[in-house]
Amino acid sequence: MKSHKPYRNPPKLAEWALKHIYPDKGQFTSLGDFREEYNDIATESGISKAMLWYWMQVLKSTPHFLKNKIYWSLVMFNNYIKIAFRNLAKQKIYSTINILGLSVGLAGVTLIFLFVQNELSYDRFHENAENLYRVYAIHHAEDGSIQSRSRLVTLPMGPAMEEYFPEIIYSVRANNKTATIRTNGKLFSENITLVDKPFFQAFSFPLIAGNPSSVFAQPKSMVLTEDHARKYFGSADPIGKTLTLISGQNQSDFIITGVAKQPPQNSTITFDILIDMESARSLNMDRGWRNNWGAFGWQNYVLVRNRNSGDSILKRFPSFTRLYYEPLLEKARKKSGWKGKGLPLSFGLQEITRVHLDPGVKGTPDLSSILILSGIAFIVLLVACINFTNLAISRASTRSLEVGMRKVLGAERRQLIRQFWGESLMITSIAMLAGIVLVGMALPTFNHLASKNLELEGLLQPINILALLALIAIVGIASGSYPALIMSGFRPVEIFKGKLRIGGKNLMTRALVVVQFTLSVFLIISTIIMGRQINFMLNRDPGFNKEGVIGIATQEPNAKAGNNILKLFRERLSQQQNILAITGTSVPFGDAAVFPFKKDGRTIDAYQNRVDYDFFKTLDIEVVQGRTFSPEFPTDVNGVVVNERLVKELEIDDPIGKPLEGFYMRLTIIGVVKDYNIEDFRHGIAPALHHIKPTWDIAYIYVRISPTNISETLSLMEKTWKSIQPNKPFLYGFLDEAMEAMYNKEKRWRSIVGYSSALAILIACMGIFGLTSISVDRKTKEIGIRKVLGASESQIVYMVIKEFILLVGIANIVAWPLAYYVMRILLDNYYYRISVGPQYFFLAGILSFIIAGLTTIFLAAKAAVTNPVESLRYE
Amino acid sequence: MKLLSRPEELVLLAVWRLKENAYCVPIRKQLAQVTGENWSFGAIYDPLDRLEKKRLLESLLGDPTPKRGGKSKRIYKLTADGRRALLEIKSISEAMWKGVSKPALEAKK
Numbered sequence: 001m002k003s004h005k006p007y008r009n010p011p012k013l014a015e016w017a018l019k020h021i022y023p024d025k026g027q028f029t030s031l032g033d034f035r036e037e038y039n040d041i042a043t044e045s046g047i048s049k050a051m052l053w054y055w056m057q058v059l060k061s062t063p064h065f066l067k068n069k070i071y072w073s074l075v076m077f078n079n080y081i082k083i084a085f086r087n088l089a090k091q092k093i094y095s096t097i098n099i100l101g102l103s104v105g106l107a108g109v110t111l112i113f114l115f116v117q118n119e120l121s122y123d124r125f126h127e128n129a130e131n132l133y134r135v136y137a138i139h140h141a142e143d144g145s146i147q148s149r150s151r152l153v154t155l156p157m158g159p160a161m162e163e164y165f166p167e168i169i170y171s172v173r174a175n176n177k178t179a180t181i182r183t184n185g186k187l188f189s190e191n192i193t194l195v196d197k198p199f200f201q202a203f204s205f206p207l208i209a210g211n212p213s214s215v216f217a218q219p220k221s222m223v224l225t226e227d228h229a230r231k232y233f234g235s236a237d238p239i240g241k242t243l244t245l246i247s248g249q250n251q252s253d254f255i256i257t258g259v260a261k262q263p264p265q266n267s268t269i270t271f272d273i274l275i276d277m278e279s280a281r282s283l284n285m286d287r288g289w290r291n292n293w294g295a296f297g298w299q300n301y302v303l304v305r306n307r308n309s310g311d312s313i314l315k316r317f318p319s320f321t322r323l324y325y326e327p328l329l330e331k332a333r334k335k336s337g338w339k340g341k342g343l344p345l346s347f348g349l350q351e352i353t354r355v356h357l358d359p360g361v362k363g364t365p366d367l368s369s370i371l372i373l374s375g376i377a378f379i380v381l382l383v384a385c386i387n388f389t390n391l392a393i394s395r396a397s398t399r400s401l402e403v404g405m406r407k408v409l410g411a412e413r414r415q416l417i418r419q420f421w422g423e424s425l426m427i428t429s430i431a432m433l434a435g436i437v438l439v440g441m442a443l444p445t446f447n448h449l450a451s452k453n454l455e456l457e458g459l460l461q462p463i464n465i466l467a468l469l470a471l472i473a474i475v476g477i478a479s480g481s482y483p484a485l486i487m488s489g490f491r492p493v494e495i496f497k498g499k500l501r502i503g504g505k506n507l508m509t510r511a512l513v514v515v516q517f518t519l520s521v522f523l524i525i526s527t528i529i530m531g532r533q534i535n536f537m538l539n540r541d542p543g544f545n546k547e548g549v550i551g552i553a554t555q556e557p558n559a560k561a562g563n564n565i566l567k568l569f570r571e572r573l574s575q576q577q578n579i580l581a582i583t584g585t586s587v588p589f590g591d592a593a594v595f596p597f598k599k600d601g602r603t604i605d606a607y608q609n610r611v612d613y614d615f616f617k618t619l620d621i622e623v624v625q626g627r628t629f630s631p632e633f634p635t636d637v638n639g640v641v642v643n644e645r646l647v648k649e650l651e652i653d654d655p656i657g658k659p660l661e662g663f664y665m666r667l668t669i670i671g672v673v674k675d676y677n678i679e680d681f682r683h684g685i686a687p688a689l690h691h692i693k694p695t696w697d698i699a700y701i702y703v704r705i706s707p708t709n710i711s712e713t714l715s716l717m718e719k720t721w722k723s724i725q726p727n728k729p730f731l732y733g734f735l736d737e738a739m740e741a742m743y744n745k746e747k748r749w750r751s752i753v754g755y756s757s758a759l760a761i762l763i764a765c766m767g768i769f770g771l772t773s774i775s776v777d778r779k780t781k782e783i784g785i786r787k788v789l790g791a792s793e794s795q796i797v798y799m800v801i802k803e804f805i806l807l808v809g810i811a812n813i814v815a816w817p818l819a820y821y822v823m824r825i826l827l828d829n830y831y832y833r834i835s836v837g838p839q840y841f842f843l844a845g846i847l848s849f850i851i852a853g854l855t856t857i858f859l860a861a862k863a864a865v866t867n868p869v870e871s872l873r874y875e
Numbered sequence: 876m877k878l879l880s881r882p883e884e885l886v887l888l889a890v891w892r893l894k895e896n897a898y899c900v901p902i903r904k905q906l907a908q909v910t911g912e913n914w915s916f917g918a919i920y921d922p923l924d925r926l927e928k929k930r931l932l933e934s935l936l937g938d939p940t941p942k943r944g945g946k947s948k949r950i951y952k953l954t955a956d957g958r959r960a961l962l963e964i965k966s967i968s969e970a971m972w973k974g975v976s977k978p979a980l981e982a983k984k
Contacts, residue, residue: 007941007942007944009944029898029899029936029946029947029948029949030899030916030920030949031944031946032939032943032944032945032946032947032948033898033899033900033916033943033948033949034916035942035943035944035946036900036940036942036943037900037903037916039942040900057915057916057917060915060917061915061917
């Protein structure tokens, strides 16, 4: 042995491997043996040989090592699974509560996950998605600041942009208009989408029949969706067949050249029937918009060449705008006194994938509903996770024996942590499976509430499976962390000596129960208050009588024709006994255009309504001063009826006979009516003016009918309609129903919050049920002794439930201010709102006490009536 | 007493022969010399562990040497049982070998 040679360390990696394969009771003398041998070989035959030898040693022992390792971990794993299932089976209440609660919570989260994913997936299916933009208009105030952003631009803008910007491949307008389809003598009111010819080239809506580049090659071509092709032609091939399209007084036959697949639910652009803009023009469907650079009412998309095109278009948008709007600016300066230096207008581009959720542009839904929904789902899941932890804590004393036993038998803490976490992951996985079944059952209702078309199959995408696994991991680890981290640290000696004081009066358990009930009570209060607010809005007197009023759409964009229909309708029906009054408006009631009055430097937005004779009679609006429009006074076409609010805002003294100053038409005030709520009750009363200018169209006829023989009256009206408008279907609706529909969003939210508060309180109750049953179990002897010593049954019941009643009480105290604060913010969105009185809080409080009481009282009663002999004998 | 396996027997003997210096490396070297086979460490740890469990050997930690990169040696020593076992093996072997001569074995072949 040549010991003068310096010592050499063997390869680190090989040594590391060896260390694991042969730990040698943790003293690693074997490593020394190997080092010695390694150096001997190195001095005798060279370092490379030594290295080879060392590695061969490692490799040779690896298979055996792995076999051993896997064998033993499988043995332990089997044991863990066995114990986990035994525990599940032994503690049926506990397992049911855990799995049921978690599955409901997970189902909620999964639903919301599907919903959010759907919201975020809008318009991503277009192959050109990254090069598609929607053009939006930015309206500026006189000082140049931005007043609003709107998705609506002008009609002539599209072709002009296509010409001006070489970066634009296609400019495509896509807008929905209502028109009538006639086939075989039957009439259908349909939603017609007017598009530019390259629509199917720019967007990825697949065609089942027809060529994307040529469906609109011929004038008067029409593309139907699958559903509408079936509606009109059944199973026959629709290509080459014709449908008659009627708009206003114009009609024309269209040839079906293509059938498109139904647009996906996550598409911003929707359509049933498509025609191209030029054909629409031949039917005069763009009357009033054509060549009008001042009328903003159209959505315009552009497909650009590449990623950089968007920026280069944006850079040159100002020069484009100046080119088309500079001449108009001068006019505007003269006419309306625009004093701004720059243009009141500029344009922007919005990526199509952002259109659905961009709150910056008017007419796009915003993210807040997603946030609220996610919050609610999180609350439900949190309540379920708390159950898991709480029940684990309460059972800790039983389970700790197992911990002690395992530790005595040589289990390391690490192994116990792994076991407990594994167990909670297993339970969470079972709950997840059950939760997915629940999601499947709840989807139809949810789709209805959220007006979505979500499918369970959506969960099968790889990314979603990963997300669900991540959810299982998070929930499993979070809810299993108490047993895993704390119980695994118990010391066997203390466990067996009974020195551990866990479970029972555990502060943590109590705090978590309070959290659960706080959230539940919060949701209950929210449900109650939202319900009250909706009822309040539905029942509040809007200042007019919405009962017994029928609205009929004239489907007539032409002013003259619309006026004529109203005239004929009135002539033929006004003598009828059951028809009390007839009038007309140019926009549906409640949807009037706003005119900004300037008064002492501030703007007063007033609703301007084109109405007709008997408007106030039809709607039962009280006249305070002067009179309403009458055919006896021909000068009334220049008259105006205002509401009290406008008189007050404009500070007109003695208004009758005075001209309405500041308005763009010269009108004389002939009457003042009582304020009424033209909008829904989110808003206050707006100033309003009414005129009967016959140059404005009549798009809606309103009829007040007597409440007797309604169906007879309706059929009479339909007959009359057919004689006047043989080419249009009779489209009518009741005004009160339309008013109620304004609160559909609120009703949906009430349902969602209502359901989730029911779920939250259900899960929380399951939790306290489990806790009570454990605590009754533990107190069996105590109860027996108390009874022997003369305690009455009611005293026993009180003893068992008083703790939970106390916790629910604390939860209420915490929840009330929280709910008050949040509900105040919510109600601030409503001009007319209920006052948040204490009764709602008391109601929710009493409800929570009753629910919690009912949950616990049966167990308590059962314990109380048990014969003490039974309870004391059990050991 | 229970019979030892051949490797155990050889290892036990090697430990006795090496006296104070009975740790893994020289044991392996000696066995390799005698048998002409290249014993792996594993083939020695295993019988050593088993012999220790049977209380025929006991081990203690020796001083670390620089050659071992600072790691201690595990020095093995025969227990009383170990010595008795060796004696027994010897007597059994001798009894079995009695009358068996080299020429006789070779002739049968």
